[in-house]
Amino acid sequence: xxxxxSAEFYKLRKSKAIYIGILVAAALVLLLxxxxxxxxxxxQGEVANGTAGVKVSQVGGGMGTDGASQSMMQxxxxxxxxxxxxxxxxxxxxxxxxxxxxxxxxxxxxxxxxLVGKGYSRSTIFFAKMIPVIVLMLVxxxxxxxxxxxxxxxxxxxxxxxxxxxxxxxxxxGLQLMFGAxxxxxxxxxxxxxxxxxxxxxxxxxxxxFSTTLTAGLDLVFHGMEVKPSEYWxxxxxxxxxxxxxxxxxxxxxxxxxxxxxxIATVLGILHFCKADVK
Amino acid sequence: MDYALNTDGITKIYGKHAVVDHVSMHxxxxxxxxxxxxNGAGKTTFMRIVAGxxxxxxxxxxxFGSGDLEMQRQRIGTLIExxxxxxxxxxxxxxxxxxxxxxxxxxxxxxxxxxxxxxxQAGKKKVKNFSLGMKQRLGIAIALFRSPDFLILDExxxxxxxxxxxxxxxxxxxxxxxxxxxxxxxxxxxxELSKIxxxxxxxxxxVLIEEFAAEELKSRCRRCVKLVVDDAQRASAILEEKCHIxxxxxxxxxxxxVFDGLDNSWIMNRALVEGGIHLKESYLAGQDLEGYFMDLxxxxxxx
Numbered sequence: 001x002x003x004x005x006s007a008e009f010y011k012l013r014k015s016k017a018i019y020i021g022i023l024v025a026a027a028l029v030l031l032l033x034x035x036x037x038x039x040x041x042x043x044q045g046e047v048a049n050g051t052a053g054v055k056v057s058q059v060g061g062g063m064g065t066d067g068a069s070q071s072m073m074q075x076x077x078x079x080x081x082x083x084x085x086x087x088x089x090x091x092x093x094x095x096x097x098x099x100x101x102x103x104x105x106x107x108x109x110x111x112x113x114x115l116v117g118k119g120y121s122r123s124t125i126f127f128a129k130m131i132p133v134i135v136l137m138l139v140x141x142x143x144x145x146x147x148x149x150x151x152x153x154x155x156x157x158x159x160x161x162x163x164x165x166x167x168x169x170x171x172x173x174g175l176q177l178m179f180g181a182x183x184x185x186x187x188x189x190x191x192x193x194x195x196x197x198x199x200x201x202x203x204x205x206x207x208x209x210f211s212t213t214l215t216a217g218l219d220l221v222f223h224g225m226e227v228k229p230s231e232y233w234x235x236x237x238x239x240x241x242x243x244x245x246x247x248x249x250x251x252x253x254x255x256x257x258x259x260x261x262x263x264i265a266t267v268l269g270i271l272h273f274c275k276a277d278v279k
Numbered sequence: 280m281d282y283a284l285n286t287d288g289i290t291k292i293y294g295k296h297a298v299v300d301h302v303s304m305h306x307x308x309x310x311x312x313x314x315x316x317x318n319g320a321g322k323t324t325f326m327r328i329v330a331g332x333x334x335x336x337x338x339x340x341x342x343f344g345s346g347d348l349e350m351q352r353q354r355i356g357t358l359i360e361x362x363x364x365x366x367x368x369x370x371x372x373x374x375x376x377x378x379x380x381x382x383x384x385x386x387x388x389x390x391x392x393x394x395x396x397x398x399x400q401a402g403k404k405k406v407k408n409f410s411l412g413m414k415q416r417l418g419i420a421i422a423l424f425r426s427p428d429f430l431i432l433d434e435x436x437x438x439x440x441x442x443x444x445x446x447x448x449x450x451x452x453x454x455x456x457x458x459x460x461x462x463x464x465x466x467x468x469x470x471e472l473s474k475i476x477x478x479x480x481x482x483x484x485x486v487l488i489e490e491f492a493a494e495e496l497k498s499r500c501r502r503c504v505k506l507v508v509d510d511a512q513r514a515s516a517i518l519e520e521k522c523h524i525x526x527x528x529x530x531x532x533x534x535x536x537v538f539d540g541l542d543n544s545w546i547m548n549r550a551l552v553e554g555g556i557h558l559k560e561s562y563l564a565g566q567d568l569e570g571y572f573m574d575l576x577x578x579x580x581x582x
Contacts, residue, residue, distance in 0.1 A: 011365070110361050117330045278327075
């Protein structure tokens with residue numbers, strides 16, 4: 001197992017796609033901050049509305065759009081940007097691509113043949129792949145969080161930046177890392193089941209984008225009953241994760257749902273990998 | 280007898296079609312076993328089963344006389360279909376991944392292996408820029424990494440130029456002779472295979488139709504006068520007495536193969552006719568190895 005892990009982490013270190021993915025995520029953080037800064041400038045009348053493609057319109061009482069006096073940066077703060085990054089699909093889509101590449105290329109390049117039938121049980125091989133996948137996701141999300149926080153200083157200014165409630169940031173990022181680890185295994189399962197790069201990425205992104213719509217539909221089906229399916233789906237937890245005053249009920253549910261989905265994805269992945277032929 | 284591989288009724292079914300149908304193969308230790316069959320005959324599927332990449336629907340196998348396949352497979356090196364390589368990594372990195380995954384100590388083994396397969400100058404080159412031959416050699420290096428006792432090679436000389444083919448052939452002969460590595464090898468290039476193989480297995484439509492030693496093959500391909508007669512026993516006696524023929528055999532009832540006096544076959548024919556033998560056919564037979572296999576496989580398409 002240690003030998004396999006050593007090889008997997010070596011591959012991880014040597015993978016250019018991983019570094020590119022992280023850089024793209026960092027660039028997205030920068031773009032998000034840039035957009036917020038532009039909104040503030042538009043609201044303050046410093047630049048014309050629509051400059052650089054940023055158009056501010058007054059829709060209800062949305063964040064920062066209800067008056068020129070309000071600063072968007074001030075209103076959402078660092079944690080708001082983190083919410084945009086993790087709660088939106090930016091991080092999820094890039095992570096889906098990275099995990100799919102890392103898992104599926106073993107099948108597309110045939111390198112899995114260098115591991116299977118070499119004295120390791122298939123479940124050991126699966127676990128040896130799973131651990132780096134989780135580490136990859138955690139490193140990726142940590143970098144995104146770190147870049148988001150660090151970029152807050154130049155974009156928000158020190159005064160606004162230092163007003164951040166860091167305890168909330170730590171808990172929020174911690175929860176997102178926990179959810180992220182489970183989602184990584186779900187992406188890995190999609191990769192294992194499809195064993196095709198295009199299909200794996202498509203399925204992973206499809207799950208990311210549309211599964212919450214499905215659970216919303218199920219919520220309607222179960223309307224009036226005590227069960228609310230979306231509360232038990234890991235991707236709904238990612239988007240509905242609070243950023244402050246974390247309710248104990250959410251924390252407990254979050255941990256339990258994470259454990260359950262982690263186990264489901266792991267068991268299904270191992271069963272398929274142990275049973276299916278390697279081509 | 281000591282076998283590196285001994286299978287009993289291995290079967291693999293895709294849908295309703297048996298791709299590998301009750302194959303019982305016997306690869307003796309120290310053999311270079313040439314595995315021959317047309318495209319789609321089941322060679323690769325069988326090799327994948329032996330390597331543990333696919334599970335058989337039925338049958339059993341032993342590796343080195345043991346049924347503990349997971350353990351014994353550590354003694355196997357495989358190159359099945361395309362070599363499994365990371366195109367974006369260098370040759371050295373590819374071998375480093377294999378070295379780590381197999382738990383082989385010493386980073387210098389990577390360079391030694393590159394040297395061994397003649398890729399030491401290309402160690403820093405990305406594999407995606409390799410020629411097919413270089414990829415094959417790197418694949419062989421991966422197969423050899425753990426100093427295996429048994430090599431399973433599926434079309435290892437595919438895509439190689441004549442020089443590359445010779446290099447691989449020499450390498451395999453060297454590994455077999457010097458390190459006593461047993462080799463199960465499939466190839467479409469039968470002429471090349473016949474230069475190194477010590478035994479053969481012929482698979483047709485998933486069925487292993489025949490296994491024989493290289494000596495047996497040579498004997499089967501030997502030039503001879505084939506005589507088809509009504510009474511082989513009496514005809515043999517006439518050939519011995521009148522023509523002084525000593526080198527002959529009777530492979531089946533009514534057929535005599537005579538291996539000496541080939542230039543004077545008319546004398547044999549006359550003696551047999553004068554002896555009252557009903558001589559139905561008399562012709563010079565014998566063919567090259569490729570022709571023999573083609574006949575056995577039933578056609579001149581890919582072997």
